[in-house]
Amino acid sequence: MTVAPLVTRLTAEAYPKVKKNPDYKVPDSADVEYFRSFLSEDEMIQSKISEELINFNQDWRKEYRGQSNLVLLPNSTEKVSKILKYCNDNKLAVVPQGGNTCLVGASVPVFDEIVLSLSNMNKVRDFDPVSGTFKCDAGVIMRDAHQFLNEHDHIFPLDLPSRNKCQVGGVVSTNAGGLNLLRYGSLHGNVLGLEVVLPNGQIVSSINSLRKNNTGYDLKQLFIGAEGTIGVITGVSILAAAKPKALNAVFIGIDNFDTAQELFVKAKGELSEILSAFEFMDRGSIEHTIEYLKGYEFPLTKQHEFYLLVETSGSNHEHDYQKLSSYLSSALKSNLATEGAIAKDRAEYDRIWTWRKSVPAACNSGIAQYQFDVSLPLKDLYTVPEAVIKRLKESNLVSNAPEPIIDCVSFGHVGDGNIHLCIAKTEYARSIEDTLERFVYEYLASKEGSISAEHGIGFHKKGCLHYSRSDIEISLMKDIKRHYDPNSILNPYKYI
Amino acid sequence: MTVAPLVTRLTAEAYPKVKKNPDYKVPDSADVEYFRSFLSEDEMIQSKISEELINFNQDWRKEYRGQSNLVLLPNSTEKVSKILKYCNDNKLAVVPQGGNTCLVGASVPVFDEIVLSLSNMNKVRDFDPVSGTFKCDAGVIMRDAHQFLNEHDHIFPLDLPSRNKCQVGGVVSTNAGGLNLLRYGSLHGNVLGLEVVLPNGQIVSSINSLRKNNTGYDLKQLFIGAEGTIGVITGVSILAAAKPKALNAVFIGIDNFDTAQELFVKAKGELSEILSAFEFMDRGSIEHTIEYLKGYEFPLTKQHEFYLLVETSGSNHEHDYQKLSSYLSSALKSNLATEGAIAKDRAEYDRIWTWRKSVPAACNSGIAQYQFDVSLPLKDLYTVPEAVIKRLKESNLVSNAPEPIIDCVSFGHVGDGNIHLCIAKTEYARSIEDTLERFVYEYLASKEGSISAEHGIGFHKKGCLHYSRSDIEISLMKDIKRHYDPNSILNPYKYI
Incomplete structure (x- = not known):
């Protein structure tokens, strides 16, 4: 994925290979009239001027932009039902939309699909x-x-x-x-x-x-x-x-990713039921964050290869603090952790989390980005960036090549086997994105990983399912789609 | 459900209304020969003498008995695949079977379906x-x-x-x-x-x-x-x-079920992440258990209307004990709990659990039983036995009526909104079971409860789905069945 250009190109122009399905009816004035018959003023937006509907047509990351002229915002389930029945009977394509914060372009139209927003159903x-x-x-x-x-x-x-x-x-x-x-x-x-x-x-x-x-x-x-x-x-x-009554956190510096795994096992054993987060950030991602947070107090005194944030949430602050504190002590004593800092109060707890939560924005800022949200068996988790960097070097895409990759950093959720990979380049190019995607997805396929841990498929990863799913699985999924949506009116051009 | 008669009647005889589907092929010697071509000695049992296959034909509670002559026990996925493909091509009905401990008759044949046991796939x-x-x-x-x-x-x-x-x-x-x-x-x-x-x-x-x-x-x-x-x-x-390192438990006597709910909320707040079980037993179920465990030391000194078992599992025995102990103290102090005993060591912990774990057997012993495994919104949980007893009285089914109900007791999992209801009679009769079922299921339907919390549907509850599911839901389920099993070879006469 890329950093947002100032004006998002129309998806139809950016992806000319994706053709509009001529089987769908283009919404006309009779359709609008029908919807108006049971939707009030604030349940319907229709406009020929695309700027008025920009927030419904354009995605959160400003990567995709559709051209819908019609947004329906029904305030009851019955109205949603009436809308869908009509669209199904008339072969009008529909994009359901929630808060439109999707990261893979699932929640915006590709062409002129009707946007069905759930915003008025908010009780x-x-x-x-x-x-x-x-x-x-x-x-x-x-x-x-x-x-x-x-x-x-x-x-x-x-x-x-x-x-x-x-x-x-x-x-x-x-x-x-x-x-x-x-x-x-x-x-x-x-x-x-x-x-x-x-x-x-x-x-x-x-x-x-x-x-x-x-x-x-x-x-x-x-x-x-x-x-x-x-x-x-x-x-x-x-x-x-x-609601947990007590929150505690520790920030730890370590030398290699094997240690992260050892410390995770140790945390599951010693912190067990109060363990609520086990996050990691590599050296590069923290370097970007140090730059990004300029002068904001860093919890540790030295630089390390990896950083961990371990959080507990429980019902007794003192008990939990004692557990987390003795976890950290023994991690340091056994030389698993190189350095560590435990939050002494809520301010320190918030500060530790600020470092973790600022990482994505820090890694995204300033330079063209390719991002991957992938998961794989925990033992192989950090082999992805290693393998990718190796392949990038081999293919001359790093440093002095004509289109150099200037950085590859990562962070993620150890506990969930989920890594976010950010590859920075001086300039965005679709061809580089394709090459990188192939690199990453082929590697994931070889390790039985997933090309989408939590962001989903949407428009962005529609053609890539085969890296994580077998032909039989994909064919069974297509069966389900046909089974429930035989006219294929819901969220076309995406998913499967 | 009923207490096991000494010899289980054939399901075909006990339920004459359930007719064998003539579309299924009856397994013949050619079929047997085919299976023998890739299954070894210990992967196949074929016998004309039904006693040899009794363990595969008869269910765990000895309520249902099928008449299969052929049990296949393949030791690989590929062999399961070969078997199913052949059965599907030839319209041979198949009952998949695990340990055959199902409580609703899902895992045994109704007529002569082939039993497909997974027992040889055990790695x-x-x-x-x-x-x-x-x-x-x-x-x-x-x-x-x-x-x-x-x-x-x-x-x-x-x-x-x-x-x-x-x-x-x-x-x-x-x-x-x-x-x-x-x-x-x-x-x-x-x-x-x-x-x-x-x-x-x-x-x-x-x-x-x-x-x-x-x-x-x-x-x-x-x-x-x-x-x-x-x-x-x-x-x-x-x-x-x-694995949790520390287990603790407390046994509590209370006066009414509202208190159970208050204590559950209190437990979620104070014990939070270490809370691992919150079980209840009513007075009647414990009276049966006291009789059943004859002389086994009871944790409390007095009798109460309800009993609770609250368990914690965590990573620090001392911390957890302290939390549970102060939970009990404040419950007693605020008069929510009438009496309580906390396990001081592993032996006492085991003893408390023995009381809970003996309840089902105690309630099942000696007299003909009708049992229900149901769930409903927590606030209504104990209204089921109350409503049932009321209706039983109104319909003269209790005490001195011609076919008296002699008892109705219950126990269950407060945390899961799951209650097990045991209604005892001097004698089992299918007609009484039907009447009771209608009582209970109608009441559940009125409270948006489920007629099967954890035991499933199987043969026993096949006709009762409409009490917990709408027509649309049932029709969608039937669609799924047809979609995946168009020849309907898998586990016929059951579920949906």
Whole structure:
């Protein structure tokens, strides 16, 4: 992926090989009239002037831009149903859209697809403080869900940098991972029920609040991570966790990635139930961050090959601090850790996290970037950047070559086997991106890794599924798409 | 469900309304010859004498008995594939079977279906002690998985009373819950990958070990809890948890179920990350257990309306004990708990658990039983037995009526909203079972509960899905069945 140019090119122009499907009807005035018959002023935006709809057409990273003239923002499930039924009957293509913070271009039109925004469905439906079951409309913004639950001594079971904009339904549709996965697990475990509208307008209401329900195929699971290609999520029932009372963190410098793995095993053993994050950053990514945060106090006194952030969240600050402190001491004593600093108070805790949270922005700033969000078996995690750097050197793409790669740094979630790779170049070129992608994806395929750990497929990775999925798997997925969306009206040109 | 009669009647005789589907081919000598061409002596049992195959035909609770003459026990995925392809081409019906500990009759034939046992696929495939990823054949017995992982300082993320017999593949196929769900979550979150053979013989190998993998529809989820109706699971990749170093437990007596809920909220707040079980038993269920365990030391001095078992598992015994102890003290001080006893050592911990674990057997012993494994929103959990007892009284089914109900007791997992209801009668009658089922299921439907929390559907609850699922949901499930198993060869007469 690339740093945003000032004006995003139309996707149709940037990817001329992707052709518009002539089978789709172009929305006309009769269609608009129909939608107007049951949608109010603030449930519909129609404009011939594309700037007015720019926020719905252009993605978060400003990489993709569609040309839709029609955005529908229904405020009820029934209206979503009416819209989809009509679009299905008339072969009008539709892009479901949540907060539009997708990182792979899944949530914006490619051509003139109708945008179906869930933003007007933004009510909390129910909360049970005893079981922790939280039910809401799909369009509730994650920050608001967090805030509501915080007032009830609970937390939403995942958090993302895009929390101020992303919506609960979108988060579920993309099976987002985030910073709390190590502790609270994936959405496939936490989502208790969904309300979904199928392309034919059928409302499937499985939005129960049961933790155990073995009555048939767990169909809701198909919609978690389906990126709106087989149905539109309109309601979510999810298990909220009790709010942890104590947060502690330590920042550690180490010499090599093998040590990171040893320390992870040690953390699982010694910190066990309070371990809530185990993040790593390599030397290069921290060097960028030091530059980026100019003068902001660094937790350690020396430079190291790798850095770890280990967080605990629990119910007794003193107990947890004692555990984390003795974890750090013995890591230093056994020479696994070279240097370490434990947060003594909330300010220090926040400072440590600021270093971790600033890494992505720091690595993204200033120079053209190619980024990869990949996962692989933990033992092979840091072999990706090593292998990539080696291949880049071999192919003369580093340093003095005509189009030099100037840097390759990485960071990620050790606990989740998830690494984010940033390759910086002086200039962006689609051809270099293609070459790099092939490098990285071929390597991942050889290690049984995934080309998309948490960002999804969308438009960006549609053609690359075969690196992580077998022909049989891809063919079974296509079957599912045809099964639920035979007219292929939902989120076309993407995913599968 | 009923207490086992000494000789189990043939299902075909006990349920004359269930007719054998004449479209299925009856296995003949040519079929046997084909299977013999690639299966060795110990991979095939064929017998005209039904007693030889009794263990494969009869279920764990001795409620159902099929009449299969042919049991195949292939030792490889490729052989499973060959078998299914042949059966699909020839319309031979097949019942996949793990440890055959199913409680709803899902794992035994109804008529003469071929039994496909996974018992000979019993190898651990891989374990990564850093990430905790455990891969094994479907036929590995749960006890062996626990033992293997225990030797590597990890635990299998669920445990069941049937652990000595049930198999990992069967556990996943039935989406078993068990005693650790509150802490480790459901299989939908813990299973990382599956190897599945489809009815047409296609091997779908998605047995990766990635914690994050957002590359398309998460199809493996469909097979978790599908009870072998759309494919046969041959391999499982699952996330093992680090073995907890400290276990603590407390046994509490309380006056009413509202208090149980208050104490659960308190436990989530104060014990938070170390809370690993929150079980309840009502007065009646403990009275049966006191009788059953004759003279075994009871943890409390008085009788109460309800009993709770609260367990913690963590990494520091002293810390955890201190937390649990102060939880109990404040519960007593605030008059939420009437009496309580904390386990001072491992022997006392085991004794407390013996009381909980003996409850099902105690409630099952001696008298004809009707049992229900149901779930519902936590606030309504104990209203089920209350409502049932009320309706039983109204309909004159209690005490002095012609066919008296002599008792109705219950116990379950507060944390999971799961209650097990045992209704005792002097004599078993199918008509009473039907009446009771209607009572219970109608009540559950009115409260948006589930007629099967963890035991599944199988043969027993096939006709009752509509109490917990809408027509649309059932119709979508039937679509999935037809989609994957168009010849309907897998596990017929059951599920959906």
